[in-house]
Amino acid sequence: xxEPCSARLQGDVSSLGTALRALVNNPQFSDVTxxxxxxxxxxxxxxxxxxxxxxxxxxxxxxxxxGSQDSSSSVPPQGPFILGNVQxxxxxxxxxxxxxxxxxxxxxxxxxxLTSSVEYGLQDLCKLCVKFIxxxxxxxxxxxxxxxxxxxxxxxLQQHCLAFIEGCTAAVVRTQGFRELSDVVLARVLRSDxxxxxxxxxxxxxxxxxxxxxxxxxxxxxxxxxxPVQELRLPLLAPSELVTLESHNQRDMLIPVESxxxxxxxxxxxxxxxxxxRLCRPRRGTRPRDHHRHLEPHTx
Numbered sequence: 001x002x003e004p005c006s007a008r009l010q011g012d013v014s015s016l017g018t019a020l021r022a023l024v025n026n027p028q029f030s031d032v033t034x035x036x037x038x039x040x041x042x043x044x045x046x047x048x049x050x051x052x053x054x055x056x057x058x059x060x061x062x063x064x065x066x067g068s069q070d071s072s073s074s075v076p077p078q079g080p081f082i083l084g085n086v087q088x089x090x091x092x093x094x095x096x097x098x099x100x101x102x103x104x105x106x107x108x109x110x111x112x113x114l115t116s117s118v119e120y121g122l123q124d125l126c127k128l129c130v131k132f133i134x135x136x137x138x139x140x141x142x143x144x145x146x147x148x149x150x151x152x153x154x155x156x157l158q159q160h161c162l163a164f165i166e167g168c169t170a171a172v173v174r175t176q177g178f179r180e181l182s183d184v185v186l187a188r189v190l191r192s193d194x195x196x197x198x199x200x201x202x203x204x205x206x207x208x209x210x211x212x213x214x215x216x217x218x219x220x221x222x223x224x225x226x227x228p229v230q231e232l233r234l235p236l237l238a239p240s241e242l243v244t245l246e247s248h249n250q251r252d253m254l255i256p257v258e259s260x261x262x263x264x265x266x267x268x269x270x271x272x273x274x275x276x277x278r279l280c281r282p283r284r285g286t287r288p289r290d291h292h293r294h295l296e297p298h299t300x
Contacts, residue, residue, distance in 0.1 A: 020099045023049070025092060032061060033080040034091065041088040042080070045095060053098040056120040090116055097125045105132045107141060111148050118152045130157050137164050143177030150185050165189060169197040169285060173205035179212040183227045190231035191278070196285040199236045203245065206232060207254050221252045229255050233279045234263035238289045242267075270294040 023029075023046060030044035050057035060081065083091060090112045097103040103125060105113060114129040116122075133145050134157065146161035148154070165172050172178055181189070186209060189195070195202065210225035217224055232255065237245065242263055249255050262275050271294055280295040282288075 017100050017102070020049075021096070024096050024099050034083055035080045036083045036086060036088045036091045038084065039088060043088065043091060043095065049099060050095075054120055054122060057098075086116065087112060094120065094122070094125070097122065097128075103128055105129065107136055107138070110136075111141075111144060114148060114152065126152075126154075130154055133157060134160050137161070139168055139171045140175055140177065142172060143175060143181055146189075147177075147181055147185050150182075150188070162189065162192065166192055166194040166196060166284070169195045170201065173197060173202065178205065179209050181209065183213070183224060186228045187231050190228055192283070193278075193281060194284045197283070198285055198287045199233050199283065200241055200287075203232055203234075203237075203255075207248070207252070210254055211252070221254055222256070225254055229259065231279075232259075233281070233283070233286075234259055235266040235275055235280050235295060236282060236286055236289065236292065237263065238291065239267055266295065267291060 025044050027044040030046060032045050032047045032050070034043040034045065035041070036043050047061050051061055052058075087109065090109050093103050093105065093109060093113045094116050101124070103113070105128070110129055110132050114126060114133070117125040117129055133141075137145060137160070142161050142164050146158060146165070149157035149161055178186075186206070190202070190206070197205075206225065206228055209228070210221045213219075213224040214221045234242070234245070234255070242260065245255070246260060249260065266275055266280065270291070282292060286292075
């Protein structure tokens with residue numbers, strides 16, 4: 001007797017997606033409710049869809065077995081679950097992805113959707129967010145995107161953001177996003193040789209960043225700026241610029257005195273002895289100064 005034949009045949013996938021999309025935030029047949037954001041917006045969902053698509057939701061929605069000691073405190077099947085720290089639009093984007101494996105994004109919510117994708121362990125959604133961010137990156141958003149990329153370990157996005165910043169540094173350092181960078185991420189930016197801005201302008205940008213951070217964190221300027229200022233290339237500045245820098249520094253002590261002394265020493269000795277080689281290396285946007293030729297042997 002011949003063995004029976006078997007095959008897996010697939011119908012129109014688009015019709016399935018359309019049907020599932022119709023269930024997004026649809027109270028019909030819904031068996032779980034979320035109350036989302038400060039607006040306390042109700043979002044309706046279906047327990048089986050969320051549980052089979054996301055382990056985080058599976059754990060959230062798991063019911064305590066009837067008869068157990070904790071059964072009296074179990075959450076009713078329909079909820080509601082209170083999610084006060086997420087925007088309704090962001091949560092609905094996550095729900096849309098869980099139902100349809102696609103997501104509707106815009107530049108206002110994409111970074112928060114990325115955050116939610118990491119929190120819920122949704123790697124495919126995370127990839128879609130990263131792609132959207134890279135495709136729509138702007139001067140105003142790039143620093144916030146870089147901060148998120150570092151926070152969530154998105155190496156590819158980090159590199160993309162850094163390359164973007166290197167291409168239009170002068171505009172980026174004037175943005176609010178630049179002033180909101182963490183000290184670690186700012187220091188990472190300042191290590192780049194390809195920043196398209198002069199060192200004097202970069203020093204001023206870091207000074208403005210430090211004053212904002214000092215006010216937000218309620219810590220002294222020298223303390224909040226300790227890490228980033230190590231990446232400022234003071235030996236590249238001309239003597240007259242160093243004089244002005246010293247005058248400004250008396251007001252906030254942004255830069256350690258020993259760093260300024262090292263820059264003066266480089267001028268006096270006409271070489272970068274005693275200064276890390278990276279601090280004597282002109283960036284892509286550094287305006288040429290006469291003394292730079294004396295630093296060149298030290299950078300080779």
